Amino acid sequence: MTTQQESPVSAVISIQVENESGALARVIGLFSGRGYNIESLTVAAVDETRRQSRINIVTTATPRVLEQIRAQVDRLVPVYRVSVMTAADPHVAREMALVKVIASGERRADALRIAQAFRAHPVDASATSFVFELTGATDKLDAFIDLMRPLGLAEVSRTGVAAIARGAAIL
Amino acid sequence: MNAASHQTDLKPHAAGTDTTVLSGAEVLLRVLVEQGVEVIFGYPGGAVLPIYDALFRQNAIRHVLVRHEQAAVHAAEAYARSTGKVGVVLVTSGPGATNTVTGLLDAMLDSIPVVCFSGQVGVPLIGTDAFQEADTTGITRPATKYNYLVRRPEDVATCVHEAFHIARSGRPGPVLVDLPKNLMVGPAPYSDAPRVPHPSYHPQTEPGRDVIARAVAAMKGARRPLFYIGGGIINAGPGASTALRRLVEKTGFPCTSTLMGLGAMPAGDRRFLGMLGMHGTYEANMATHGCDVLIALGSRFDDRVTGRLDAFSPGSFKIHADIDPSQINKIVPVDVGIVGDARRVIEMMLEEWDCTPANTRQPIDVAQWWHQISEWRKIDSLGFSQDMAPEAIIRPQYAIRRLYELATATGRDTYVSTEVGQHQMWAAQHFGFSKPNRWLTSGGLGTMGYGLPAAVGAQVAHPDALVIDIAGEASTLMNIQELSTIAQYRLPVKVFILNNQYMGMVRQWQELLHDSRYSESYSAALPDFVKLAESFHGRGLRATCVGELDGVIADMLAHPGPVVADICVAQDENCYPMIPSGAAHNQMLLGPDQDDEISAEGRMLV
Secondary structure (H helix, E strand, C coil): CCHHHCCCEEEEEEEEEECCCCHHHHHHHHHHHCCCCCCEEEEEEEECCCCEEEEEEEEEECHHHHHHHHHHHHCCCCEEEEEEEECCCCEEEEEEEEEEEECCCHHHHHHHHHHHHCCCEEEEECCCEEEEEEEECHHHHHHHHHHHHHHCEEEEEECCCEEEECCCCCC | CCHHHHCCCCCCCCCCCCCCCCEHHHHHHHHHHHCCCCEEEECCCHHHHHHHHHHHCCCCCEEEECCCHHHHHHHHHHHHHHHCCCEEEEECCCHHHHCCHHHHHHHHHCCCCEEEEEEECCHHHCCCCCCCCCCHHHHHHHHCCEEEECCCHHHHHHHHHHHHHHHHCCCCCEEEEEEEHHHHHCECCCCCCCCCCCCCCCCCCCCCHHHHHHHHHHHHCCCCEEEEECHHHHHCCHHHHHHHHHHHHHHCCCEEECHHHCCCCCCCCCCEEEECCCCCCHHHHHHHHHCCEEEEECCCCCHHHHCCHHHCCCCCEEEEEECCHHHCCCCCCCCEEEECCHHHHHHHHHHHHHHCCCCCCCHHHHHHHHHHHHHHHCCCCCCCCCCCCCCCCECHHHHHHHHHHHHHHCCCCEEEEECCCHHHHHHHHHCCCCCCCCEECCCCCCCCCCHHHHHHHHHHHCCCCEEEEEEEHHHHHHHCCHHHHHHHCCCCCEEEEEECCECHHHHHHHHHHCCCCCCCCECCCCCCHHHHHHHCCCEEEEECCHHHHHHHHHHHHHCCCCEEEEEEECCCCCCCCECCCCCCCCCCECCCCCCCCCCHHHHHCC
16 A cells, blocks of 8 residues: 555456346446546446346546445445456457548548558448448557548547456456 | 234245235235334335235234334434344335435445335336336435335345345345335235345455454554444444453453444443544544554544544554455555454454464553553543532533433433434543443434434334433434324433534534634524423423533433423533544644644535
8 A cells, every 4th residue: 555556547347247227327326426437338238147247347546446446346236246457457458439430532532541451340331421330449449530530530439348357267 | 994804914824835815015014024023114105005004904013103204214223223133114105215315324324224115106107207206216326235126026025035134234234125006006926035135245244364363463463552443343233342342351452432333342441442533532542643553343444533544543553354345445554454244353353362372562562551541541531620509501511421320320221312413422422331232323424313213213122221312402303303203102212402502513613613603503493392392292301500400310310201301501612622624633622722723624624
């Protein structure tokens, strides 16, 4: 508990919860009620037979606050397990974005070329627009969206981060 | 109507022989019987009519009709705190449910096991803004440990069984079960308590042997040790207090307590230093500041205890045992964190103490520490001056001391509830408790109006005991309607009002922090409490000077029915000693004569 722990780091909080009404509200209510930040949030059922869902929340906090978040979330009745993954914990974190670009002529061609470089797939096209689908780490999505901005970026829809530990470790 | 012919048999049936079709309401009551419920505190209304009808047709469970739903929760809390059982509340939908919110949060912050049943509009009407509809589970989610909206008849029994398990296990707390009216009217299957109540719910009660060993090793090396115990000891049952007393005796260490832990150690024990924190004793706070090993058991480093955090018990090796893992390192970083039930923690500490090598310190070290503590004790920080002339104004501290002495002299088992404010702190300082579960006060939430309904709950649980609400005139008016409940059930509750005609603690802070600008803190247009008591069929008494005090207390204690005693006390008395906001434990104010400049940061604190 010394000062080297006091600088904020980015983390994904992965939470396995009972798939019941109110479970998500309980988790996000805890974040807002206790003043923790939510940068992104994903939730989906992951085990129908055992009625379990997984919530992934991206937040930035000091290690001590992250430990407090973990403990606070873990004591919620419908929570099975919680893990906090920072850069120090080997894990894969991905999100998906749908990016609409409205452009014609030169800018349209540029957008397509950059999309190819990012392996973003055009999943919809019209004479004046594209919708690109792009999956990857958050910074890759940020970089792509930044590049699209001068080319006619019109709308972005992102899923937020889904994360899982590397190797054989499970939540 | 012959009620007996309409009685419902709520007794458990042998498996396979039960073919009776029960309504949801009857299933609810049968689960309550299975769970050992004897009393419900409640208030009827449209959405719970089927439950009240089922209650009418049985004799196993008693219902106490309160006069406001908030009071039902406080009464249930006091019932729970004074018995160790789960307190049960039944209210209707909409306003009935919203009125319980303060009580539920109060139970949440003080970790009191309460199950609250609220009526709800029928399932088909949910979400239509129906009459007396409220999103009760949404509103109460942050005010409860857990809550349910029951949607299917087959879930009624399971949810109710589970609610009791969750309320009483782990760190106890309030659980709300929202019951749509159609599910209570229609048939529902009964089922026994599920073997695995809620698969994701896994409180840890058994502490790890390794952390206990590390804690005891530190305790054995301590030169200036201190136990700092809290409400977790009370919640862990009387066995935890018994074990604590053995541990304190065996180690010879001094012990201080939070507001919530009073009674776990006998007030008169020579090793007990009294309460610590904002209005704690000088010796308790100086010992907290100066100790080298601090052993926190079932306490949570509340801001009322720690004062200025960066100066809290500087340099001590900190051990913290709590049943809730999220409490460890929440406020104060500790060296050894122990997760487990307080009683098990203490029992294992006792075992470890016996089977590890002798102390590494010299006995002289702790003797020197005790010598230092006895020097601090000589300050007599709870001292006050009372002019003993018969016509002299009564000091509130003196009134509580006399109440304590005269109540103790009756030899009766005594339960004390309080409201919130100066009188609460004076009660904590001057009314000694020798047993756990006798002190019923709103610690975490600080709910004015807690004491009168709490006295109702305690008296219902202990009909023959002496139950006293030590009150302030402002707080007690917040739930004064409960005098009607007291009258209806002939509860011999004693309401001892320290009447200083101010919201005393507000007035004190305005004096200390806002240059005596007493903004809205004067209790104008007070009722005549004597006549008020009489109008509610009780006895009213008043003491206006020292000469009248003992007589009034004696009359109050001797009267077999409810009494309201209006004790007119000094208006300008402040509660000392005090750690001013933003100050450290070794910067206490001992009295009004001390320089009491409070820092700018301190003014920002609550």
